[in-house]
Amino acid sequence: MKIIGLIITVTTGALLFYAAGDFPAWSDPASPASTYLSPHFIEKTMEETSVPNIVTAVLADYRGFDTMFETAVIFSAGVVCFFLLRISRREDEEPETRYYRHVLTGVTIQLKEGHEIPPSADFERIDSMWTPPDLIIKTGCRLLIPFVQLFALYVIAHGHHSPGGGFQGGVILGASVILFAISHDLRTAVRRMSEKLIGILCAAGVLIYAGTGALCLLLKLNFLDYSALAGVLHVDPITARSHGILIVEIGVGIAVLATMIWIYNNISSAGRYRQGL
Amino acid sequence: MIWPIDLAILTLVVVAAISALMVKDLLGASVLFGSYSFMMCLLWSIMGAVDVAFTEASVGAGVSTVLFVAAVFRTTRRTRD
Numbered sequence: 014m015k016i017i018g019l020i021i022t023v024t025t026g027a028l029l030f031y032a033a034g035d036f037p038a039w040s041d042p043a044s045p046a047s048t049y050l051s052p053h054f055i056e057k058t059m060e061e062t063s064v065p066n067i068v069t070a071v072l073a074d075y076r077g078f079d080t081m082f083e084t085a086v087i088f089s090a091g092v093v094c095f096f097l098l099r100i101s102r103r104e105d106e107e108p109e110t111r112y113y114r115h116v117l118t119g120v121t122i123q124l125k126e127g128h129e130i131p132p133s134a135d136f137e138r139i140d141s142m143w144t145p146p147d148l149i150i151k152t153g154c155r156l157l158i159p160f161v162q163l164f165a166l167y168v169i170a171h172g173h174h175s176p177g178g179g180f181q182g183g184v185i186l187g188a189s190v191i192l193f194a195i196s197h198d199l200r201t202a203v204r205r206m207s208e209k210l211i212g213i214l215c216a217a218g219v220l221i222y223a224g225t226g227a228l229c230l231l232l233k234l235n236f237l238d239y240s241a242l243a244g245v246l247h248v249d250p251i252t253a254r255s256h257g258i259l260i261v262e263i264g265v266g267i268a269v270l271a272t273m274i275w276i277y278n279n280i281s282s283a284g285r286y287r288q289g290l
Numbered sequence: 291m292i293w294p295i296d297l298a299i300l301t302l303v304v305v306a307a308i309s310a311l312m313v314k315d316l317l318g319a320s321v322l323f324g325s326y327s328f329m330m331c332l333l334w335s336i337m338g339a340v341d342v343a344f345t346e347a348s349v350g351a352g353v354s355t356v357l358f359v360a361a362v363f364r365t366t367r368r369t370r371d
Contacts, residue, residue, distance in 0.1 A: 068341040168344075176340040184348040191356055273353055281360035 062254040064173045072178065073258040077237040080261070081222050084268050088219045091272035095212075098284035114139045138200065140287045146197050154196035161189040169266045173255060179265025183218075186266065187273030194274075199282050208278070208286070211271045218268025225260050237261075296336055303329045316365060320358035327351040 037044030054067055054075070064070040072080055111129055113122045113136045121139070122130075130136050162185075169182030194202035226237040234241035239257025240250035248256065278286060306326035313319045327350030334343035 066341075072341075176344045178341070181344050181348045184345075184353050188348070188353050188356070191353070195356075276357060277353075277360060280357055281363065283364050 061251065062258070063251050064255050064258060066173055066175065068176070069172050069178050069258060069262075073261050074237075074239065074254055077226070077261065080265065081219075081226065081237070084219050084222055084265050087272050088215055088268055091215050091275040094276045094279045098279040099286075100284040110141070112139050112141060112143070113137065114143070140198075140200070143198070150196050154192055158189050158193055161192070162186060165189065165266075169262055170259070172262055173258065179262035180269055182262075183266035183269025184273060186270040187277075190270075190274050191277045194277065194281070199278065199286065203278065203286055206274065208275075211275045211278070214267050214271035215275060218264045218266070218271065221264030221267065222261050225257060225264070229257075292336075296333075299329055299332050299336065303333060316362045317359065320355060320362055323358065324351050324355035327354070 037046075041047065054071055058064060058067045058070045062070045062074055064074075110126075111124045113124065113130050114120070115122070116135060116137055122136075124130070165182045165185035167182075168177035168185060169179055172178035172182070190202065190206060193205070225239070225242075228245070229238050229241040230236050232241035232244065239254040239261075241253075242257050243250040243253040246253055246256055303326060306322055306329055310319050310322035310326055313322060327346055331343045331346040331351060334340075334346055
């Protein structure tokens with residue numbers, strides 16, 4: 014079986030190498046893409062959309078339909094992770110023992126079979142495997158996370174002018190929350206950002222994107238033709254395309270942020286939402 | 291494009307990719323895969339595709355390594371099949 018796999022892989026690789034010879038040379042000005050498509054984007058993007066970063070304009074405006082379904086793919090990745098991994102509490106071992114830790118004194122209380130302490134600031138619920146988070150890591154991450162999040166917001170908002178945009182910014186925002194979950198524990202992170210909120214955000218991001226497109230359709234222009242938003246935003250159609258890109262990027266950012274946290278929560282706790290990494 | 295840097299990074303990409311496949315330890319494989327992603331990120335930025343490089347650095351080298359490590363953390367040393 015291994016040999017057959019090796020033969021298939023080598024043959025496919027050889028075919029790919031053979032086919033790659035037919036590609037136009039790197040940065041060849043006579044290649045089909047460089048004769049009419051790239052010049053149009055390079056020359057016209059600024060006057061058509063007033064976005065200096067051509068990549069952002071192509072991604073979110075000219076090829077907006079592609080990016081919408083990329084966002085939908087990310088959304089479905091999060092949902093699939095949830096459906097495959099999440100284990101609801103009822104399937105767990107029945108007599109549940111809960112552990113609570115008194116925050117000020119560090120005393121741990123064990124409660125058996127369904128007894129629980131109402132949520133308060135004095136007690137926090139912990140797992141049997143709980144270890145106190147390291148003070149240096151905890152403090153370091155507390156200092157770092159606000160700046161990471163600020164940078165992520167900058168990446169999303171400044172995507173028009175510099176590399177970046179919804180995907181990258183959303184991933185960095187999600188990474189900051191994951192960093193919080195790693196440096197403390199998963200329960201603390203879930204308390205800050207509940208599963209319900211993550212699910213809602215994940216869907217809301219896709220809804221913002223598709224909703225912007227549908228709004229353009231309602232305003233009697235093509236789907237995702239942001240110049241239709243000129244009347245709503247009270248700007249000229251060219252600036253409206255720039256603003257439309259920003260709205261869409263924010264939608265992408267929210268969806269990616271929620272999906273990254275959702276996948277991490279499900280994988281790191283094997284769907285139980287107890288002890289993370 | 292500076293060709294010695296380009297060549298060095300291309301070599302490192304191949305080395306990282308093959309060693310990520312070869313290595314027995316799953317944690318080591320995921321870390322090597324992260325380094326592969328980072329080398330790809332450098333390669334993209336050499337080719338001038340800064341947006342792709344940024345995505346590769348944040349998604350490939352950043353979050354997916356964390357997700358791999360989280361998944362490896364949930365495995366056991368010996369298989370239970």
